[in-house]
Amino acid sequence: MNYNKIRLYGAGGHAQIIKSILIHNGISVTDVFDDDPALSHHNFDKIIISTRKEVNGFPHKGDPFIIAIGDNKQRYQVSKFLKSEYSKAIHGSAIIDSSVKIGQGTVVYAGAAIQPNTTVGKHVIINTLASVDHDNIIEDFVHISPNATLCGLVEIGEGTHVGAGAVIIPEIKVGKWCVIGAGAVIIRDVPDFSIVVGNPGKVIKMNTDF
Numbered sequence: 001m002n003y004n005k006i007r008l009y010g011a012g013g014h015a016q017i018i019k020s021i022l023i024h025n026g027i028s029v030t031d032v033f034d035d036d037p038a039l040s041h042h043n044f045d046k047i048i049i050s051t052r053k054e055v056n057g058f059p060h061k062g063d064p065f066i067i068a069i070g071d072n073k074q075r076y077q078v079s080k081f082l083k084s085e086y087s088k089a090i091h092g093s094a095i096i097d098s099s100v101k102i103g104q105g106t107v108v109y110a111g112a113a114i115q116p117n118t119t120v121g122k123h124v125i126i127n128t129l130a131s132v133d134h135d136n137i138i139e140d141f142v143h144i145s146p147n148a149t150l151c152g153l154v155e156i157g158e159g160t161h162v163g164a165g166a167v168i169i170p171e172i173k174v175g176k177w178c179v180i181g182a183g184a185v186i187i188r189d190v191p192d193f194s195i196v197v198g199n200p201g202k203v204i205k206m207n208t209d210f
């Protein structure tokens, strides 16, 4: 479904990029909510402060949302509380093959490329100039950072953050809620919850934050 009005949950630095994409695409941002005013970006003047605990008072019904929060765990948590429809924000310069499937709540930034037969889940971030090649499976709540390169037949598990400029060679499976460090080169499968850095990528610790 195409919407011409969208609400944002989150008013930080990541949210301002989503706002910019929506405006370029001719979509109005009707309301912006945040539960942590200290982190809001100066680009947002009117923010409705709300907390996730006010589930009953929150205006779940209305224009669809994008959860405009860069942190994967936070996006996941908000999605569990927010009982609304979701939309997407896709920059006009992104190159996305017509066979690609993209879930609701996902954002694709300037210059990103997504090649044939790739599936991108819900509430995913494909950041600026990221290259996601053919036959990838990107699960929900993933973030592929700027300039990261995912070769063909790569799988990225739920909630994993692939850092800026990381490279993942073909046919690699990265587990869920992992962090791939900036600039890492991943040449072997990565177990769930791993934090991996370096070339070749090595697990340095486990993600205990989830």
Ligand SMILES: CC(=O)SCCNC(=O)CCNC(=O)[C@H](O)C(C)(C)COP(=O)(O)OP(=O)(O)OC[C@H]1O[C@@H](n2cnc3c(N)ncnc32)[C@H](O)[C@@H]1OP(=O)(O)O
Pocket: 127, 145, 146, 162, 163, 164, 179, 180, 181, 182, 183, 184, 195, 196, 197, 198, 204
């Ligand atoms: C638009 C945007 O901004 S999108 C956001 C994109 N963000 C990113 O790409 C950030 C990705 N995050 C990283 O690379 C982080 O450094 C992490 C998550 C891998 C590690 O962070 P932390 O858990 O805080 O680990 P910490 O900084 O303590 O480093 C642990 C060790 O790993 C090393 N290390 C950390 N990151 C890297 C890296 N990217 N490459 C190589 N080594 C690294 C450190 O030097 C340190 O080594 P030492 O123990 O020998 O001193």
